[in-house]
Amino acid sequence: MTHLMIRGAARVRSFLERPGAGRSERGATAVEYALMLGLVAIVIIASVTILGRNLSTLFRAAAVSL
Structure with a gap:
């Protein structure tokens, strides 16, 4: 069980350390919609x-005229 948790944590860490990981287009999209709405x-x-x-x-x- 502990081994699975360590492997899972290692996978999450390697995913988060990738370049561009965790970055989302959501913030940019929200700003664009806010500008259009304005x-x-x-x-x-x-x-x-x-x-x-x-x-x-x-x-x-x-x-x-009436």
Whole structure:
């Protein structure tokens, strides 16, 4: 039993000591998604602001003409 544990620990150690072991693309992917989400939010806010001003002007003109 002890021999199996020592062999298992040796395998884990050799795996972790390999170059690039334990590194994951998850962190980079999460950052990329966060940046995309931020850019989409900026575009939505800008669009709503511009469109809101234009719609406000349009409805105000329609109300005045009535």
